[in-house]
Structure formats: C-alpha cells, structure tokens
Amino acid sequence: MLSLNNLRIICTSHGLRHSNRLLMNKACLSKVSSYVTLNNCITLNSNKGTKQRNSLRLLKERELKYTTIVSSQKLFCTTHVKQNCWNCSQPIEETPAFFCLSCNVLQPPDESASFFQIMDCDQTFAISTEKLQKRYLHLQRSLHPDNFSQKKEKEQEFSEHQSALVNKAYRTLLKPLSRGLYMLELQSMHLEEGTDPGADPQLLLELMEMNEALQEARSPEDVHPIGQSTKERLKELTEQIDASMRKGELQTAKELLSQMKYFANIEDKVKEKLSELM
Template sequence: MSSPDFSQNYFQLFELPVQFAIDTQLLGNRYRQLQRELHPDRYASAAEHEKRVAVQYSAFVNEAYSALRSPLKRALYLLELKGMSQQEISGQQVDGGFLIEQMELREKLESMHDLVDPDTVLDHLVAEISSDIKIHQAEFEAAYNQSDLTAAASACVKMQYLEKILQEAEQIESELMDS
C-alpha cells in the first residue's frame, strides 16, 4: 500500500470529481479496491505501527464511503468543504409552506395505525416523500453548482426533514408487517 494520505478529501480518495452527482458504480469499485489493499491479512506480518495505520486508514475509507454513498451526507460534506459548519447549515430558514407540509406528513404517519388499509396509504406516502427528497436533491445540486450556498444549505435542511420522516414511515411499515 502506498502511504495513506489522510489530507485527501473524500472525493480525491475515491478519484471522483467534487460534485453532487457521482458515479456510484465507480464509487463502489474504488471502495472495494481500497478495502482489498487494506485487508488485515495483508498486514499480518507488518510492524505494529503499519497495522495501526492500516486500521486508521480503513476507518477513514469507510467513513468517506458512507458519506459519499448517501446523497444527504454527500450534500452536507460538499457544504463542509466550502467552509459551512453544521450549525450554519441547520440554522438555515425554510419556508413556512414546507414546514406545514412536514406537519401534515407527520400527522398522516401518526394516523396510519387507525386506517383499515394502512399499507396502500403508507406505500403512497413513502413514494411521495421519496419524490420530494429527489426534488430537493435537484434543488441542492442546482444551487451548489451556482455557488449559492445558502439555497444549497436550505435544500439540505429540507432533505434532512424528509429523510427523518421517511425513516419514521419505514419504521411504521416494519411494525405493520410484524403485526
């Protein structure tokens, strides 16, 4: 293994352009290649220091892969690379209309267990939320590409809200399957 470079950003590590739209197949291939290079068996006879560096680098690779694989984490990371802190991002204002929609979605989720046919309604809801997430991903990408970091951060906040609701919907879905 060549000497690990912890100063690389995640995109450099995976030899990808620093942008929102990435080739996920290339990401996966490069990840597997790095994991092979870092496999513990390759360091069985190495000095303790080399083993430690390999373990640290493997953790770095896993963290980078996790960040780039998720559109939301990738968007947040891109803003971080532009110098925005997590506090600045989460402090972005989102319009009242969006917040009302979130409250309505949450109310629909809360009433799921009372419905006669919750599965169909839940499927529609999950599809609606997923579609909204894609809209805000496109919104993020457009704003980021135009260097409008405020609008990009606002789109990120919306994606965070929707991802959280999507997780809740998936949780309800699995509860309904179990009952």
C-alpha cells in the same frame, strides 16, 4: 501568498462576512487563526519595539510555508508537504498515497486528502454511486486489516486507520444529504441543529401532516403513499441542489439541504413504520 494586510482584512467584520468564501477547510482556518492571534499580539505590543520586530519576522517566516491557489469558486489552502516512505525513505508522489511505489509498504492516512480524493471522485454533488462503490470495494480489499496480520506492527496499525477512513468517506459520499453537508463543510458552512427558524411555514405544515399520517397509519398500504411522496420530493431536491452547486450558489444549496434533511428524516420514519407493520 497571504500578506499581513490580507490577514488584517480577515480580522475585520467585512472579512468575517466573506471568510467562508476565502477559506476552504478547517486546516486553512486553523492556520489563519494562528496568524490572527499573532497579529493581535503585534498590535498589543506596538510600543515594544523588540517584541514587534520578532513577531513580524516570525509571521513572515510562517507565511513562506503556505500558498493559496485560486479556483473558479474559492481559494484552496495547500498545506500538503511531500512525504517520504516511512520504510524505504523514497518520496511519496501521489495524494493520497496508500502504498509506496518503491517498496509496496502501506502508508499512514493522508490527513490533508478530502473524501473525494480518497474515493477518486470529482468534487461535485452529482457523482456516480456505481463508481464510488467499485472504488470502495477495491480499497477495502487492499487495505483490510486481515491482509496485514503477518506484517509489521506499524502496517497493521495503518491498515486499521486507512480502512476506517475509507469506510467513513464511502458512507459520507454515498447519500446525497451527507454528501451535500460535507461539501458545505469543505467551505466552512454548516447547517444549524434543530428546526431552521427561517423555514417556510408551509413546508413545516406539510412535514407535520406527513408525520401525523405516519403515526396514524395502520397498514403498509397507508404508509406507501407517504413513502412515494417523500421519494419524489427528495429526487426534486437532489436535482435542485446539484444545479445550485454547479453554479456556485452555496447559500441556496444550504437552504435546499436544510429541506432535504427534513424529508430524509421522514424517509427514515417510513422505513421504521413499515418494519413495525410487517
């Protein structure tokens, strides 16, 4: 359980440097942010005894609602509260739950569930895309809005939201780049937009040469070697990122994902160029 002292540590520069390791997701960050704001209020009103006592009491009441579970790499914030079925009021035990086991009525999306939980995948970089696709097809057959056209308006609305969420989860986890970026996001880590100022100059030169070769290509035979080289680099990066993720070396994984972003862009340009030349 988060204590007042721990929250003060998070507010310090030392705490900020390690906040990515302490906070798993945006939900945790939002809760801690509210605590930090409250703690600042307590400090500013330290000379006002009544307000301070009220604020401390409120803080302790909120702390009772949240717990942290330590994993091998990070702290998870468990803010999930057991829900009851909106139709029959029976408890919903599964997370995420798509249907009530008692009345078989469709439930609203579980906002606390990760894409890995929705797609029933282990939270690892190397996942089975075959299993992912099977799960996707199964969920879409069950949740598609066409299946609920004769159901209650509430179920129709939930089916649209659930189906859209499954689509987003599937697209995100399907490709290595978007999957890796999502895993970083779960750790409150993000890649900067644009060119990385710390990128290897040799890498940037290689990318520039590949872009120039694509622009000058006049036939599919000119493009294929670039496409093959790009695929090989992406395969190497995928293996390196997987190894880094398994070891918990998130900063290394972030740097490798930055490189993967460049080569994924080249891969898209190769496809566009081949389409133009066909």
